[in-house]
Amino acid sequence: MNETLTLHPDGRTTVRMQRRLPHPPDKVWRAITQPEHLAAWFPAEVTIDGDRITYGFGPDGRITQHDPPHVFAHTWGDDHLRWELQPDGPHGTLLSFTHTFTDRHGAASFTTGWHTCIMAMLAHLDGRPFHHDPAAMARLHDDYIHILGLDPVTVDDDTVRLERQLTRPADDVWQHLGGDHATAGQTPPAPFTVSGVPAGPVMRAETGKILEYATERGTVRWELTEGTGHGARLILTCTGDPSVADDWRIRMEELASELTSFTK
Known part of the structure; x- marks a missing residue:
């Protein structure tokens, strides 16, 4: 695998992937441009x-570059997809793919999805079935967090903030953390805490969405929101002590x- 992540001054992000495919560019071109093959x-x-x-869902797009059998680029809403094909030996193709988007923290999810799609395309080109493995995708997603350097932590004055795309929906995450046992005025369930931040009483609990509790120096807030793909986005903020960033x-x-x- 060969993936890189670029952050642009305008706040957008580009993921670039390269794959060597044992099929000629003309054949790969048909796979990326003809709806009967895209299916x-x-x-x-x-x-x-x-x-x-x-598309079957989401906003429409426009073709921005069409140079057979070399470059095919198009938008999908605000996102931009670009497929570049180069001969690789007598019968192969070097595929370079870029996806530019605004949601930086969704990069691992996007990259996992496109890796899986390209593997499905390769199976189609080979004339063999493709088997989707959700567990393998979840593991790959977390690998991409590290491969792409998606550190979820930022520190601003006395506030530590973490944002991470998860691989499970909010209800599953909430259940795993023991959120249903959170009670206002009581200490939060242990999975919501770290040893470096002594937990005080729960101040707010909304099932599947928010758990907030007091600490000696400030507050901790767990928030589960809609994410990229099938998982929830976790946003965690801890105020009062920036030295606990590594604990979180x-x-x-x-x-x-x-x-x-x-x-479950």
Whole structure:
């Protein structure tokens, strides 16, 4: 695998992936541009009418570059996708793919999805079935967090903030953390805490959404929101002591690992 992440001054993010495919560019070109082939691997139903592309969900797009069989680029709402094909030996293709988007913390989810799509495209080109493995995708997602350097922690004055895309929906995360046992005025369930931050009483608990509690120096707030793909986005803030950033970073890694094997 070969992936890089670029952050742009305007706040947008680009993921770039390269794959070597044992098929000639003309054949790969058909797979990335013809709806009857896209149906075998692309994550949405595609209809092309001139330079307009409609998808089975989400906003429409426009073709921004069409240079057969070398470059095919198009928008999908505010996102931009670009596929570049170069000959690789007598019968192969070097595929370079870029996806530019605004949600930096969704990069691992996007990259996992596109890796899986390209593997499905390769299976289609090979003429063999492709088997989707959600557990393997969850593990790959967390690998991409590290491969792409997506450190979830920022520190601003006395506030530590972590944001991370998770691989499970909010209700599963809440259940795993023991959120249903949170009671206002009582100490929060242990999975919501770290040893470096003595926990005080729960101040607010909204099932599947928010748990907030007091500490000796400030507050801790766990918030689960809609994320990229099928998982929730976790936003955690701890005020009062910026020195505990590593404690929360470690706890976030532990939680991500636990969720890959969590069962109801």
